[in-house]
Amino acid sequence: MQKFYDETWEPLKENHDKKKEVLMKYLHVNVKEATVDDSLFIMAGLAAPVAAIIVKKTGESIAPVKKFRLDMVPNVLFVPLCTLAAIMGATAVQMKGKAKST
Incomplete structure (x- = not known):
C-alpha cells in the first residue's frame, strides 16, 4: 500500500x-471479495433456535448455568439472539478457515 x-x-x-x-x-x-458457503448459514439458522430452547430448559437444572437466570429472559428475545450468535460464529469460523488457506 x-x-x-x-x-x-x-x-x-x-x-x-x-x-x-x-x-x-x-x-x-x-x-478480493469475501465469500462464504450458504449451507453453513442454513444449518446454523435451523439448529440454533432448537439448541437455544434446549439450553434454556436444561439450564434451569444445571448449577453453573443456573446463576445466569436464563428463565428470566423471554424466548422472544433469547432465541433470535442465540440464532444471531450462531450465524456470526459460523461466519467467523469460515472466514478464519479461508484466511488460513490463502
Whole structure:
C-alpha cells in the first residue's frame, strides 16, 4: 500500500479525476471479495433456535448455568439472539478457515 501511495498516488496531487480512476483500478486488482458457503448459514439458522430452547430448559437444572437466570429472559428475545450468535460464529469460523488457506 505504501508503495502504491509513493509511486502512483502522490504524483497525482492535482489531478483528482485521475486519482479516482487510478484508485479504483488498484482496488479492483488487489481487493478480493469475501465469500462464504450458504449451507453453513442454513444449518446454523435451523439448529440454533432448537439448541437455544434446549439450553434454556436444561439450564434451569444445571448449577453453573443456573446463576445466569436464563428463565428470566423471554424466548422472544433469547432465541433470535442465540440464532444471531450462531450465524456470526459460523461466519467467523469460515472466514478464519479461508484466511488460513490463502
